[in-house]
Amino acid sequence: MTWKHYFTSSIGRKLIMGLTGLFLITFLIVHCSINSMIFFNDGGETFNHWAHFMGTNVIIRIMEIGLFAGLILHIVQGYMLTAQNKKARPVKYDTNKPNENSKWYSRSMGLLGTLLLLFLILHIYHFWTPSRLGGIANIRPLEETNLSAYNNQQALNLYAEMKLVFENNLWVVIVYILGVISLAWHLMHGFQSAFQSLGINHKRYTPIIKNVGVAFSIIVPLIFALMPLAFYLGWIN
Amino acid sequence: MEHYNMKLTLKVWKQKNSNAAGSFETYQVSDISSEMSFLEMFDVLNEQLVNEGKEPIAFDHDCREGICGMCSMYINGRAHGPWTKNTVCQLHMRAFNDGETIVVEPWRAAAFPVIKDLMVDRSAFDRIIQAGGFISVNTGNAVDANSLPVDKKDADTAFDAASCIGCGACVAACKNSSAMLFVSAKVSQLALLPQGQPERETRVLNMVTQMDKEGFGNCTNTYACEAECPKGISVANIARMNREYLKAGLNSEAK
Numbered sequence: 001m002t003w004k005h006y007f008t009s010s011i012g013r014k015l016i017m018g019l020t021g022l023f024l025i026t027f028l029i030v031h032c033s034i035n036s037m038i039f040f041n042d043g044g045e046t047f048n049h050w051a052h053f054m055g056t057n058v059i060i061r062i063m064e065i066g067l068f069a070g071l072i073l074h075i076v077q078g079y080m081l082t083a084q085n086k087k088a089r090p091v092k093y094d095t096n097k098p099n100e101n102s103k104w105y106s107r108s109m110g111l112l113g114t115l116l117l118l119f120l121i122l123h124i125y126h127f128w129t130p131s132r133l134g135g136i137a138n139i140r141p142l143e144e145t146n147l148s149a150y151n152n153q154q155a156l157n158l159y160a161e162m163k164l165v166f167e168n169n170l171w172v173v174i175v176y177i178l179g180v181i182s183l184a185w186h187l188m189h190g191f192q193s194a195f196q197s198l199g200i201n202h203k204r205y206t207p208i209i210k211n212v213g214v215a216f217s218i219i220v221p222l223i224f225a226l227m228p229l230a231f232y233l234g235w236i237n
Numbered sequence: 238m239e240h241y242n243m244k245l246t247l248k249v250w251k252q253k254n255s256n257a258a259g260s261f262e263t264y265q266v267s268d269i270s271s272e273m274s275f276l277e278m279f280d281v282l283n284e285q286l287v288n289e290g291k292e293p294i295a296f297d298h299d300c301r302e303g304i305c306g307m308c309s310m311y312i313n314g315r316a317h318g319p320w321t322k323n324t325v326c327q328l329h330m331r332a333f334n335d336g337e338t339i340v341v342e343p344w345r346a347a348a349f350p351v352i353k354d355l356m357v358d359r360s361a362f363d364r365i366i367q368a369g370g371f372i373s374v375n376t377g378n379a380v381d382a383n384s385l386p387v388d389k390k391d392a393d394t395a396f397d398a399a400s401c402i403g404c405g406a407c408v409a410a411c412k413n414s415s416a417m418l419f420v421s422a423k424v425s426q427l428a429l430l431p432q433g434q435p436e437r438e439t440r441v442l443n444m445v446t447q448m449d450k451e452g453f454g455n456c457t458n459t460y461a462c463e464a465e466c467p468k469g470i471s472v473a474n475i476a477r478m479n480r481e482y483l484k485a486g487l488n489s490e491a492k
Contacts, residue, residue, distance in 0.1 A: 001442050001489040010415075010455045011445055011482045081455045085413035088347050088454030094248075094261065095340040097314035098412060101464035107412050109457060193458040199480030201473045 010084075013077050018197035020074040021190050025216070027067055032220050035227055041236045044159025051158040055131055075117060082110040105185040106193070112186040119179030126165050126172075131158055166231035173228040180221040187217035241271045243335035247282065249294055250342045255350040255358070261340075271331040275318065276301060276308070278330055295354040301326040303467065306404030309349075309357045311342040316406040316465040324404065324467045344405055346414035348451045361451040362403050362419060368447035369440035370423045372432045385431045395429040398422040400468040407462035407470075413454030418462035420448050421478035422470045428481055438485035445482055 006012040034054065037047035054060050098107060105112065166173055191213030195201070200209070230236045244267040252259030266282050273281070276298050283293035299305035308325035312318035318328040333339060341355060349357040387395075399422075407418035424441050427433030433440070456475060463472045 001486040002491045005486065009445060010417075010449050010453075011479055012486070014456060014479070015483060081457075085415075085454040085457070088414035088452055089345055089412075090347055091345050093311060093314065093342055093345055094250075095311075095314040095342070098461065100315060101410055102412075102459035102461040106457065106459040189458070196458045196472070196476050197456075197479060199476050199483055201476030 013081055014197040016073060016077050017081070018194040020070045021194040023070045024074060025191065028220055032223050036223055038159065038162065038227060038236060039230070044157065048157050048159050078110065078113050103189070106189040109186065109189060112182050115182040116179065116186055119175065119182065122175060123179070127158065127161060130161060162227070163231055166228040170232065173232045176228040177225050180224045183224070184217050184221035187221070188214065191216055238331060241335065243269050243271065243330065243333065245269055245333065246338040248338060248340045249355070251294070251354055252351050254353060259351065269330055271329070273330045274301070274326050275312070275328040275330065276326045295356050297356045298326060303327040304402055306402035309344045309359070309405060310355055311344060311409055313340055316409040317467060321464065322467055322469050344409040346408050346453070348414065348416070348453050349405060349408065359403070359405050362405065364451065365416070365420055365444050365447045366423065369436065369443040370427070372427060373435055387430060391429045395426050398426040398470065398474050401470050402468060404467060406465045406467060408453065410461040410465035411454065412459060412461065413457055415456045416448050416453040417456040417475050417478070418466060418470055418472065420444055421474035424478045424481055425474040428477065438488060441478060441481040441485050
């Protein structure tokens with residue numbers, strides 16, 4: 001087996017999907033933890049402190065490249081797998097009852113992933129592009145910025161950016177909530193499925209992995225969903 | 238169980254050969270006993286068709302004992318019909334009600350071309366076995382029984398995997414027409430036993446390569462295969478094959 005087979009064979013591709021999937025899950029933990037700092041309701045002080053660290057720390061910035069590489073690999077392999085899978089059944093069943101043998105979300109990973117990708121494009125446009133490409137210097141700890149200046153975008157801080165994006169935009173809030181719902185269902189299957197793809201299926205550990213997966217798929221998207229809601233409904237300011 | 242006779246409408250896939258385009262044809266059958274098997278119901282229908290001077294429906298069957306794995310019928314949207322852990326010969330007509338319409342199609346997979354009507358060509362499975370589903374044994378006298386100690390747990394797990402009959406229901410039920418459950422059962426069965434060790438790594442690599450070459454899809458872990466398998470083969474075998482593949486891949490010296 002050559003290196004190429006990890007990227008082209010059926011099991012090789014699934015190993016890549018599992019590994020990148022788990023890697024992206026670890027990113028979600030970091031992302032969700034740091035963003036939850038907004039709930040301190042301290043005008044974004046704690047949150048901006050960490051956002052500043054994430055945006056300026058050299059190690060984090062290098063890891064960010066790895067994150068994009070992992071994300072792109074996950075997306076590209078996902079679509080290549082889907083294309084192969086479609087080819088494997090050229091004639092469809094006239095009558096099919098897949099709900100009697102499997103869960104709808106386990107069969108819809110491509111669709112849920114596509115919805116996530118669309119959401120992600122908007123999400124990157126909202127936060128990553130202005131904060132990273134708009135100049136790292138713009139992400140300053142709150143004490144160096146003037147929150148009231150967020151309207152003219154002169155001194156961008158991420159907390160102010162969140163406020164700007166969510167505060168008066170109902171449709172953005174709705175799109176974000178739909179995005180995290182897609183995430184929840186994608187994780188509901190993906191979390192435990194990644195372990196199976198990596199060869200971990202054990203009478204003792206698999207039930208634990210499945211339960212942790214369900215809890216993760218509910219808790220993390222729920223916290224994410226609360227963020228735009230909190231700004232829109234004015235729970236935090 | 239109450240015995241009853243029924244009248245049924247059958248919507249059956251008819252296809253002249255692997256190159257022809259197929260279509261559904263509708264048939265009526267009556268006086269079908271609830272104690273008949275699904276294949277016996279087809280026998281009645283075919284006899285009726287022959288008497289009418291029409292062409293009978295081609296379907297595969299061999300043992301009619303639930304172990305040959307020839308039947309390849311997708312009945313009312315399920316592999317081998319509405320019952321679980323079941324083949325078509327063991328599916329009895331009491332699973333259906335009087336007056337019901339039953340849709341019967343062959344397995345749908347690029348790797349399983351339709352030969353005729355409800356018969357599919359599953360020789361892709363044979364080629365996967367030829368690629369690595371074997372062990373090396375010495376000729377000559379048979380070795381003493383139990384000369385190779387096998388852990389009871391491994392023996393049981395290997396036996397469970399070995400109960401795969403190669404029917405293809407896993408491929409048929411999978412949304413991706415993936416053959417992972419079949420191949421993993423064969424890989425597991427031999428990887429668990431001492432006799433399978435010499436070819437252990439080349440086996441999994443070669444069988445997976447052949448599986449991919451045959452045009453089966455990839456595993457999405459929906460576990461529809463396990464749910465529809467007539468022998469209840471566990472998806473734990475798929476994880477084992479993934480493990481075997483990863484291990485063999487890491488050990489490989491090819492660049």
